[in-house]
Amino acid sequence: MNSFLVLLAAIASASTLAAKQDQAGPYTQIGTSGDTSEASNGRLRAKLLVVPDIDAFWKAWEVSTPPQIVTTDTITHAKPVHAVIVFSGCTPGGDGQCKLSVTFAVTAPDGRPYDKETTAAAWEGPAGGDHLLASSASFGFHLETTDQLGRYQMKATLTDEISRTSLTIRKAVVAVAASGR
Structure with missing residues (x-):
């Protein structure tokens, strides 16, 4: 049985979603490394992070600049x-607000879709210019005990609804046996 895929559309406070800037200036390196977890299309740039603790992510995002984010490549x-x-780099509309949507999907180790794609609002708010923003939607991925071990591919397609541009970012996570099993 497929695991449940949880869309966390928890909208945090405006301060939590505030733009983040690297100490050396606006972060402008997304989409330049050849890493499939990063992409750019025109001004729109994005990176897919896989985190083991969503609450810790938001806490780090809220309290530090640059944020000290813990990521993982295992589940x-x-x-x-x-x-x-x-x-x-989202494009603001006439009201100065950006509107982004995201579609999340996961591919199982055997190459088949793991579950249905999930689409949500990723950002509806002020443009941050070249400063980093965190999407207001995240995607929880939980394995059932019957799910196979191996490499799962997480994919997010981010669409700027104002400029009609989109980009796709991917990050692999490897399902391993839990310690003590």
Whole structure:
């Protein structure tokens, strides 16, 4: 049986979703490394982060600049992971607000879709310019005990609804046996 895929559309406070800036200036390196977890399309840039603790992500995002984010590339049956997108360069509409949507999907180790794609609002708010913003939607991925071990591919397609541009970012997570099993 497929695991349940949880869309966390928890909208945090405005301060939590505030733009983040690297100490050396606006982060402008997303999409330049050849890493499939990063992409750019015109001004829109994004990176897919896989975190082991979504609450710790938001706490770090809220209290530090630059945020000290813990990421992971493994998942166990006992511990879910969460995909979060950080981005910059969204196009503001006439009201100065950006509108982004995201579609999340997971591919199982055998190459088949793991579950249905999930679409949500990723950001509806002020443009951050070249400063990083964190999407207001994240994607929780939990393995059932019957799910196979191996490499799962998490994919997010981020669409700027104002400029009609989109990009796709991917991050692999490897399902391993939990310690003590």
